[in-house]
Amino acid sequence: MIEIENVKKSFGNLEVLKGISMTVEKGEVVSVIGGSGSGKSTMLMCINGLEPIDSGRILVDGTEVHAKGTDLNKLRRNIGIVFQQWNAFPHLTVLENTTIALRKVLGKSRSEADEIAIKQLKHVGLGDKLKVYPSRLSGGQQQRMAIARALAMSPKYMLFDEVTSALDPQLVGEVLDTMRLLASEGMTMIVVTHEMAFAREVSNRVAFFRDGLIHEIGSPKQIFESPERPETAAFLKSVL
Amino acid sequence: MFNINYTFHWNQAFRALPQMLEGALVTLQIAVLSMVIGIVIGVLLALAKDSRVAALRWFANIWIEVARNTPALFQVYMIYFGIPAVLQLVAGVFGVNFRALGINIFYLDSYWAVLVGIAFNNAGYLAETFRGGLRAVPPTQTRAARSLGFNAVDSFRLIVLPQMFRAVFHPMTNQMVWAILMTSVGIFVGLNIDLTGVTQELNARTFRTFEFFALAAAIYYVIAKIVTGGARLIAWRLFRY
Numbered sequence: 001m002i003e004i005e006n007v008k009k010s011f012g013n014l015e016v017l018k019g020i021s022m023t024v025e026k027g028e029v030v031s032v033i034g035g036s037g038s039g040k041s042t043m044l045m046c047i048n049g050l051e052p053i054d055s056g057r058i059l060v061d062g063t064e065v066h067a068k069g070t071d072l073n074k075l076r077r078n079i080g081i082v083f084q085q086w087n088a089f090p091h092l093t094v095l096e097n098t099t100i101a102l103r104k105v106l107g108k109s110r111s112e113a114d115e116i117a118i119k120q121l122k123h124v125g126l127g128d129k130l131k132v133y134p135s136r137l138s139g140g141q142q143q144r145m146a147i148a149r150a151l152a153m154s155p156k157y158m159l160f161d162e163v164t165s166a167l168d169p170q171l172v173g174e175v176l177d178t179m180r181l182l183a184s185e186g187m188t189m190i191v192v193t194h195e196m197a198f199a200r201e202v203s204n205r206v207a208f209f210r211d212g213l214i215h216e217i218g219s220p221k222q223i224f225e226s227p228e229r230p231e232t233a234a235f236l237k238s239v240l
Numbered sequence: 241m242f243n244i245n246y247t248f249h250w251n252q253a254f255r256a257l258p259q260m261l262e263g264a265l266v267t268l269q270i271a272v273l274s275m276v277i278g279i280v281i282g283v284l285l286a287l288a289k290d291s292r293v294a295a296l297r298w299f300a301n302i303w304i305e306v307a308r309n310t311p312a313l314f315q316v317y318m319i320y321f322g323i324p325a326v327l328q329l330v331a332g333v334f335g336v337n338f339r340a341l342g343i344n345i346f347y348l349d350s351y352w353a354v355l356v357g358i359a360f361n362n363a364g365y366l367a368e369t370f371r372g373g374l375r376a377v378p379p380t381q382t383r384a385a386r387s388l389g390f391n392a393v394d395s396f397r398l399i400v401l402p403q404m405f406r407a408v409f410h411p412m413t414n415q416m417v418w419a420i421l422m423t424s425v426g427i428f429v430g431l432n433i434d435l436t437g438v439t440q441e442l443n444a445r446t447f448r449t450f451e452f453f454a455l456a457a458a459i460y461y462v463i464a465k466i467v468t469g470g471a472r473l474i475a476w477r478l479f480r481y
Contacts, residue, residue, distance in 0.1 A: 048387060050383060050386060050387060073386075073389050073390070073391050074389070076386070076387055076388065076389045077388075077389040079387075080387075081387045083380065083383070083384065085378075085380050087380050087381065087383070087384035089381065089384070089385075089399055089403075090403065090481055091402045091403055091406065091479075091481055092481075100388075100398065101388040101389060101390065104390065104394060104398060105388060105389040105390055105394075106389075133480065133481035134481070135481055146384075149388070150387075150388070153388065153389065
């Protein structure tokens with residue numbers, strides 16, 4: 001369970017998160033929508049401790065992320081994250097990209113790591129690209145590789161930060177399919193996205209971010225069909 | 241008027257070729273070792289220069305400034321005469337018995353002086369090259385590595401550093417060639433086993449100055465070419481991506 005309690009965060013004078021509270025239960029898929037600059041991505045970075053927070057707290061399975069004694073490296077093994085920029089490691093092949101953390105962080109043997117990685121890469125449809133360098137992959141394939149790389153660590157949670165925003169339109173579908181598959185397998189996911197149809201179809205809940213606050217949160221049906229707040233309705237109207 | 245009675249005697253020079261090639265090996269050895277040391281220290285200096293700790297920044301700055309803006313010869317001199325002087329000072333002030341440690345504080349072997357001096361120079365130049373190279377690796381790479389659970393050292397070592405080395409490989413090759421040529425300053429601190437030193441001794445014995453130094457220059461040239469060619473081969477093998 002991920003518990004976010006009244007989290008505030010500023011970059012200099014700019015307050016990006018103005019008091020976010022949200023709980024994500026095990027097995028839940030929560031989509032986060034909203035305009036750019038509304039704090040969606042920042043919140044994801046805070047959840048796995050890539051960004052510090054100013055006040056409030058975030059608990060992952062009861063561990064306070066930003067507490068002094070927290071071993072972030074250990075915590076992050078439980079939280080997979082996929083970014084908007086593909087972030088493939090260009091000097092490593094697809095297989096090496098997927099095994100390096102297994103071997104160097106989890107200390108698995110090469111054969112053990114290969115086995116896990118190959119299974120995950122097949123899962124996302126890259127079983128035939130093991131020896132290929134990322135520069136030879138399309139954006140969609142690189143993004144699927146990033147998902148497999150995160151999944152290989154067998155995280156309990158997956159965070160997705162606008163993973164299709166930098167992709168050519170014809171490549172978006174394959175990545176969303178992979179995420180759909182993941183959701184159907186019961187992975188707990190927080191998905192920051194601009195893909196409204198996806199959010200509507202896959203999520204248990206949808207959170208609308210506005211000005212560093214959760215403006216409205218509810219079932220996809222409620223948010224998309226009968227939003228309570230006029231700003232939610234206006235935002236949806238502008239993107240749909 | 242000009243004396244143009246000098247006649248070339250190449251035979252003598254060519255007979256000395258094996259001796260000179262032995263010297264060339266020493267030259268290459270100094271260059272390689274000074275590069276290895278220079279690369280390691282260069283990476284540390286590059287990090288230190290962008291460090292949050294002011295003392296580290298200062299230390300790196302002074303090293304880099306001196307290495308890049310003073311003649312390499314002076315740097316070798318500073319080591320050759322400076323280290324014994326410092327050791328004598330330490331011995332005098334703190335009463336350290338270096339003799340018991342097997343260290344002669346009145347004399348530094350010229351081989352070591354040249355090696356350390358050139359390593360000093362390499363480290364200073366490479367530090368700036370590496371700093372540029374590090375900028376070429378997007379910060380998102382570190383972020384991705386950290387998010388997989390890598391600690392700061394491992395994400396630098398396994399993810400950032402290999403990419404940096406690709407970015408700086410050609411400037412590094414240049415530095416290697418430069419290091420080979422720089423070893424010739426060893427002659428000023430009495431190094432007589434490297435290519436220049438051996439050549440100078442042959443010259444002093446025979447006075448066939450032009451022949452010997454022309455041959456030595458040719459050997460330097462060939463070594464430099466082999467190094468650049470080899471580097472290209474390594475780059476081709478290493479950077480397949």
